[in-house]
Amino acid sequence: MGGPNLEIFKFSLYxxxxxxxxxxxxxxxxxxDNVLPYKEKLFPKETLDRKLPANQEEVKAELARIKARLREKAEERRREQNKD
Structure with a gap:
């Protein structure tokens, strides 16, 4: 067995x-320096500044805006792939 010196070392390590x-x-x-820049990357400022929709019409309008933005990004990606 290790003896008391090993136990003291393990205890101090723990x-x-x-x-x-x-x-x-x-x-x-x-x-x-390390956490806040990563937070900004995960949650961009534009997504934090919007107000949440309060009624059904606003929800539908926001959903249509999000779908349109996703369609634009997908179309841009397709153009990029066809270009290469």
Whole structure:
């Protein structure tokens, strides 16, 4: 068996790894530099600024707008593929 020195080493490892992870990932500068840019990539500003539709007509209009945008993107992708 390892003896008391191994147990002390394991205990210190179990204690300090979570503390060091907290200190590193809990740093506001790390959050600002690594998390916020990724958040902006996942949730662009244009999607966050719109107001949500309140009635059925607004929902239908928003759905038509989304479908039209998706059709435009698909058509653009087809043009790009045919071009290459």
């Amino acid at each position: 204690l300090f790894v979570p503390i060091l992870a907290l200190v590193h990932f809990g740093d506001p500068a790390w959050y600002r």
